[in-house]
Amino acid sequence: MSATWLDDLNPQQKEAVTHGDGPLLVVAGAGTGKTKTLAYRVAYLLQQGVQAERVLLLTFTRRASQEMITRAQHICQHVSANKVWGGTFHAVANRLLHIYGKAIGLPEGFTVMDEADAEDMVNLVRTELGFTSRETPFPRKGTILNIYSRVVNSRDPLEEVLQKEYPWCMEAEEGLRRIFDEYTKRKHARAVLDYDDLLLFWNIMLESAELADHIGGRFDHILVDEYQDTNLIQAEILQRMRQKNKNIMVVGDDAQSIYSFRAATIKNILDFPKQFPVTRIVTLEENYRSVQPILDVGNAVMEPAKYRYTKELWSKRQSKQKPILVQVQDEAEQCRVVCDTILEHLEQGIPLHEQAVLFRAAYHSDQLEIELARRKIPFHKYGGLKFLEAAHVKDLLAFLRILENPSDEMSWFRALELLEGIGPKSAQRILAHLAQNRYDLNCLPGFKVPPASEDQYKQLVSVLAALCGPERKLPVASQIERVRGFYEPLLPKLYDNPTPRRRDLEQLELMAQRYRSRTSFITDLALDPPASTADLAGPPHKDEDFLILSTIHSAKGCEWRAVYIIHAADGMIPSDMALDDEDGLEEERRLFYVAVTRAKDWLRIYFPLRYYHKRFTFGDAHGYAQLTRFLPPPMLGLLEQQTLEAKGDDDAAEEVRTEVDIRKRISGMWGRREP
DNA sequence: TGTAACTCCCCTCCG
DNA sequence: GGGAGTTACA
Numbered sequence: 140m141s142a143t144w145l146d147d148l149n150p151q152q153k154e155a156v157t158h159g160d161g162p163l164l165v166v167a168g169a170g171t172g173k174t175k176t177l178a179y180r181v182a183y184l185l186q187q188g189v190q191a192e193r194v195l196l197l198t199f200t201r202r203a204s205q206e207m208i209t210r211a212q213h214i215c216q217h218v219s220a221n222k223v224w225g226g227t228f229h230a231v232a233n234r235l236l237h238i239y240g241k242a243i244g245l246p247e248g249f250t251v252m253d254e255a256d257a258e259d260m261v262n263l264v265r266t267e268l269g270f271t272s273r274e275t276p277f278p279r280k281g282t283i284l285n286i287y288s289r290v291v292n293s294r295d296p297l298e299e300v301l302q303k304e305y306p307w308c309m310e311a312e313e314g315l316r317r318i319f320d321e322y323t324k325r326k327h328a329r330a331v332l333d334y335d336d337l338l339l340f341w342n343i344m345l346e347s348a349e350l351a352d353h354i355g356g357r358f359d360h361i362l363v364d365e366y367q368d369t370n371l372i373q374a375e376i377l378q379r380m381r382q383k384n385k386n387i388m389v390v391g392d393d394a395q396s397i398y399s400f401r402a403a404t405i406k407n408i409l410d411f412p413k414q415f416p417v418t419r420i421v422t423l424e425e426n427y428r429s430v431q432p433i434l435d436v437g438n439a440v441m442e443p444a445k446y447r448y449t450k451e452l453w454s455k456r457q458s459k460q461k462p463i464l465v466q467v468q469d470e471a472e473q474c475r476v477v478c479d480t481i482l483e484h485l486e487q488g489i490p491l492h493e494q495a496v497l498f499r500a501a502y503h504s505d506q507l508e509i510e511l512a513r514r515k516i517p518f519h520k521y522g523g524l525k526f527l528e529a530a531h532v533k534d535l536l537a538f539l540r541i542l543e544n545p546s547d548e549m550s551w552f553r554a555l556e557l558l559e560g561i562g563p564k565s566a567q568r569i570l571a572h573l574a575q576n577r578y579d580l581n582c583l584p585g586f587k588v589p590p591a592s593e594d595q596y597k598q599l600v601s602v603l604a605a606l607c608g609p610e611r612k613l614p615v616a617s618q619i620e621r622v623r624g625f626y627e628p629l630l631p632k633l634y635d636n637p638t639p640r641r642r643d644l645e646q647l648e649l650m651a652q653r654y655r656s657r658t659s660f661i662t663d664l665a666l667d668p669p670a671s672t673a674d675l676a677g678p679p680h681k682d683e684d685f686l687i688l689s690t691i692h693s694a695k696g697c698e699w700r701a702v703y704i705i706h707a708a709d710g711m712i713p714s715d716m717a718l719d720d721e722d723g724l725e726e727e728r729r730l731f732y733v734a735v736t737r738a739k740d741w742l743r744i745y746f747p748l749r750y751y752h753k754r755f756t757f758g759d760a761h762g763y764a765q766l767t768r769f770l771p772p773p774m775l776g777l778l779e780q781q782t783l784e785a786k787g788d789d790d791a792a793e794e795v796r797t798e799v800d801i802r803k804r805i806s807g808m809w810g811r812r813e814p
Numbered sequence: 815t816g817t818a819a820c821t822c823c824c825c826t827c828c829g
Numbered sequence: 830g831g832g833a834g835t836t837a838c839a
Contacts (some may be wrong), residue, residue, distance in 0.1 A: 199828095199829090200829085201829095227829060228829085229829050231827085253829085254828085255828085262833095271834085279824095279832085279833070280833090334828090334829055337829090358815065397826075398828075399828075400826075400827060400828080401827085401829080403826065499826070499827080500825090500826045500827070501826080501827085502825085502826090502830095503826095522827075522828080559816095560815090560816070561816085562815065562817075563815090563816090564815060564816080565816085566817080589815080589816085591816090665829085667829075668828090668829075683817045690826085690827065690828095691827080692826090692827045692828070693827085693828085714826060715829085716825095717826090730827085745824065815839100816838105816839085817838090817839085818836100818837090818838085818839100819834100819835100819836085819837085819838100820834105820835080820836080821832105821833105821834085821835080821836100822831100822832105822833090822834085822835100823833090823834105824830105824831095824832090824833105824834095825830095825831090825832100
């Protein structure tokens with residue numbers, strides 16, 4: 140237990156790791172060894188004799204917490220490190236609520252519904268209350284849920300949220316109020332929680348001084364990663380968890396706060412020293428990831444930022460190669476050029492998994508994915524549409540969820556409407572019948588259903604009955620197999636591409652083999668959904684090499700030797716949806732900063748001159764893009780500019796030349812766009 | 815009452 | 830291109 144392993148740390152990291160009792164804020168710039176510092180801190184605490192199960196490590200993803208715990212275990216060879224309470228706020232909330240939830244009246248055996256389920260429930264409530272968009276437009280289910288979430292997480296009054304964020308929904312205020320009210324009641328009655336509830340109820344539990352004492356008292360130390368992306372409720376939870384014992388370490392980078400759409404507030408990290416007096420602040424500025432020219436760009440991007448802890452990243456890694464700004468004519472050329480460069484880098488010895496293409500929104504990579512497939516370049520995509528959002532996966536899970544929580548109305552609706560001849564009305568009748576019988580499955584056989592659906596209905600009932608009765612103890616995977624036996628024959632009628640869907644279901648069954656109980660399988664899927672389809676297949680084979688495609692959000696915490704940022708044009712980065720308010724724009728700036736600082740050695744930023752999208756809101760549909768406003772002229776000096784010669788197409792060449800002129804004209808108007 | 819076909823509108827980021 | 834809402838028809 141000597142200082143030997145501490146010698147791997149630089150002085151600031153060591154200061155943080157060996158900090159004694161009391162609050163500690165680590166402001167860690169990108170690539171400055173944040174994960175390392177947290178892992179060492181855990182190892183240090185264990186070595187100091189703190190019991191592993193008395194350490195709470197809150198991270199942004201479960202993968203992150205597992206990584207840190209494994210690393211800590213390696214560092215200090217402490218066998219019990221895996222007993223550390225690690226996970227996301229949501230997952231930890233779920234665990235605690237299952238232990239203490241009864242005290243605040245939570246139904247036992249509650250289940251967690253994902254966003255889509257929550258939306259469906261909201262929609263159900265909306266139609267029941269008669270709010271349709273027939274005469275006056277009414278927000279759709281997704282928007283309604285977003286507004287709800289914003290209200291509960293920021294605690295701003297509905298009126299204010301509408302005024303600030305959703306001015307076009309102002310007229311719906313009364314309706315929304317009633318929907319929220321009914322939605323809340325219904326969740327409780329059906330024993331389901333949505334994501335926000337997990338945090339809310341955790342916080343509510345802590346309102347009782349006694350419970351706060353008890354729950355907070357379980358932990359000698361609390362460590363929080365990515366603190367810049369926590370919201371008001373989360374900050375309050377931490378406050379209440381640390382009323383007596385003030386051992387709390389939060390780590391974050393205000394410059395990487397990119398989750399305000401989840402009501403995260405950069406204020407948390409900026410105000411932490413106020414909330415916890417006598418906080419020690421340690422700043423990490425030495426970057427171990429990138430070569431200096433890349434950091435220069437990152438620093439320059441952040442330089443004009445409004446609110447922040449000032450820090451300047453620096454690196455011992457010098458390089459003569461500047462990052463490159465590549466002008467391409469349009470998206471098609473961007474695809475070609477990116478693929479070319481990836482292959483060149485591969486030939487130069489950079490494996491595909493050390494290369495990543497980053498973009499603002501999941502659909503921005505659609506065309507590129509086609510080109511990659513055409514050239515047979517394998518890739519994994521992170522972020523965007525989740526496996527779990529696929530209709531057939533949801534269908535299958537609905538059956539499992541019914542078994543788990545028979546009062547889960549939404550899952551019943553979903554499952555019943557799959558049957559031929561059963562639509563909303565029949566489903567509703569069956570549900571009313573179920574509700575009357577307190578959701579006892581035994582009431583189902585013999586219930587009159589439309590003749591067309593009798594056969595399938597009988598089958599469904601018998602499968603459910605079996606899985607509740609004699610087959611209750613089967614492993615989850617076998618239960619899925621059983622459900623598949625019933626569900627798969629329905630696929631061809633339900634969807635026009637049943638084959639890939641069938642494969643997904645097999646994958647799901649495979650995945651389930653890793654779980655001991657149905658409960659843990661279902662909750663895990665909701666709370667820690669696979670970030671990419673690759674996650675489902677388990678750890679990749681050693682000889683497999685995949686290019687990484689990722690949204691910038693999902694790239695948080697990752698690093699690659701070569702990074703390609705595509706669609707770095709105004710309207711994409713920054714997103715056109717963020718242009719209305721200054722804070723939104725500031726967040727886009729930080730997002731761009733996150734993207735830039737993922738690169739270790741090579742960074743290329745792609746800037747298409749033309750967009751054919753209709754929805755592109757700058758200029759006309761076929762107009763010219765303006766260079767992203769985060770790359771103002773003074774910054775261009777930090778980049779090597781590369782304009783591709785148009786090949787054999789005079790018109791295109793002409794356009795490129797015209798564009799250069801336009802660039803000159805607009806170069807004086809960086810900053811906020813006039814409305 | 816269920817469903818297929820048709821139109822219209824809008825489209826981020828995630829646990 | 831897809832989801833939500835509407836209409837026509839079985």
